[in-house]
Amino acid sequence: MEEEKETLKSRKVITIGIVSELTGLSVRRIRYYEERKLIFPERTKQGSRKFSFSDVEALMDIANKIEDGVQTHEIRREMARRERGLTDREVRDQMLKGQLRAHFGETRS
Template identity: 80%
Template sequence: MEEDKHSLKERKVITIGIVSELTGLTVRQIRYYEERKLIFPERSNQGSRKFSFSDVETLMEIANKIEEGVQTHEIRREMAKKKKGVTEKEVRNRMLKGQIRAQFGDPKM
């Protein structure tokens, strides 16, 4: 069930106009953040941008940081570090599970 919630949050189904209404950002601001590689909407067959609820949350975080005076390149760097940190944590967890399996057999994890 948790996986279903996560996948629904990640589904790219929201148009840029709705995202603008939800976030209070202008369409131009949203496009600018895409140009600066801070968000990555998908494109429909007609070329329309489609966003997820996660994208909306990210845009709100970006808007708050911009308001605080943080530059877009600093936000992008911070986002990359955050993403990399999650990846490193996942690798560390897999390594630990592998070591436990090697030491104690194959416990159900």
């Protein structure tokens, strides 16, 4: 049952116009997020974009982060970290180590 829910949630069946209505984002803004490689809609043979409910959730999350001042490249970096399976704590630890190395002029060993 859970697997079926995830399949329905991830099916790319929603047009960009409907996504715009659901999210309150303009079609232009949605296309911009796609250009910035933050979302990855499928394309039909005719070239129309198709989104999933997971994509809609991701767009809302992206829009909230942008509103909070987060840059698109930072969002993309966070997405890559999540894909690699790093926890927030691990990411924070890596950032602190990098800052310490930069401050004290240490090189990686």
